[in-house]
Amino acid sequence: MKIAFLTADGNRIEAQAQPGASVMEIATGAGVPGIIGECSGSMACGTCHCKLTDDRYALVGPPGDDEAAMLEFSDTEPTATSRLSCQIALTPAHDGLIVHVPPWA
């Protein structure tokens, strides 16, 4: 399966992904700028903030309480479809996911 990252400067980075991996792990493995993941998926740093398109967000689902709090505290203003990419565990249904990387307008 493949997922794609759209970066702040308009680049599109496609990456091979494996079910079970997190979106953050795929992003850092592919060297996507703007997704850092300093706390390795512990919801402790907010440096893997991303947003999804509406239809993809519906598929992936909303954040849990701790994740929602961390999104509120991240230095990029969260949107209605924001997630911490470390908390999105990929399944085959996510093939073709498009992930927007901050900062966004």
Add this chain to the structure above:
Amino acid sequence: MTTLTSTWTEAQGGCPASALGQAYRPLEHDGFYDFIAKAQAEEPVFFSEAIRYWVVTRREDVLAVLADHDSFSAAITLAPVRPFPPDFVAALRDGGFSFEPTLVNSDADIHSRLRPKAQRFLNAKRYATYAESIRAIVRDHIAAIGTAKRVDVVAALTYEVPAKVLALLLGVEDISPKQIKVWADHRLGMTFGALEGEELAEAGRQLLDYWKYCQRLVADRQDNPRDDYASMLLDLRGGDDAVLTITDVVGLVFGVMVAGHETTTNATGNLIHALLSERDQWERLKADPTLIPNAVEEGLRHSSSVVNWRRRTTRAVTIGGVDIPEGANVLISLAGANNDPEVFDNSRAFDVGRANVRDHVAFGKGRHFCLGAPLARLEMTIIMEEILAAFPDMELAPGFHPDWVPTVTFRGPLTLDVLPFGGSEAA
């Protein structure tokens, strides 16, 4: 069982005292990075008889330790590198000091209870609201330097600025930055250094003094809540000990001092020292200040202020091919990880444009990732912006060589003598 008063005399299993381990001098900083490079090449995981710790130097192994919360307990993090005498511990207990774990030295249950509360205040968005206040503090200090031809940047700037920023977070006006420095110095010395006798006794008195200050502060905020850290924790607590106890709140307030002060002081001192030592990099920043955030990261990577961190094994483990028993002390070399030649090309060169600089682990990794990281970055960025604007020709004072903070864990220049307006050739 791990205690918070001793790490020294635990059984360590059969410990091979290699030549490299024998040569390790944990409190010495001259030749520090040369030794790490040698260890990474020859014996990346070794045992130090001097402190009875296994030392882990390669990035891959450091990340593995930091990621494995089940095999490596954080409970040892604030234990003294050298054990406290029993009567010293008793005196602290009698004085009301709590040895209960707080954020940095707690494992799963306690940590997952405390961290989300602390994070409600200690986060990037909150820190950003202090940016202009921080800039004003920095500008005051720069103005005080005036036209001095030679100045110690640590005394004039980098020591007091983080202390004043902490005072902002804690909402306190009745305490001098120098008092915070005294408390923090003693706290660090007794935990991470090798104090003895009267020095240790004095550190204990200072520790109790600060603990009691934090108790009074929390008691005051119970009656007079403000827009500050303690007030927010008390608000979250809502009078419910199951959420947070008063001792938890005091401990979290207490912990912010060391976590947010000396670390930033040292990181900023290291950054300025490195930049002035590699003049072409200083000139690159002058020419393109948009590189400052990346230069801050390179400072954190090249010369981390927290060079080592600690864990204790909860079971027998193998790190980098070396078998380590249960109950063993592990010293994680963050400085080693940040200078691993497998990841960072020419790692001892300071490169303000280094592309993969954010792969450093100066703030740790995993669930204990530094809550103050965005604040440290903000302070360091503002300090560099203001210094470069005010003193573009700053130079190291001729012949200056730093002495380093004498602890196993922290590294930073005790003084940093510079010529703010340059002119070393004329001198």
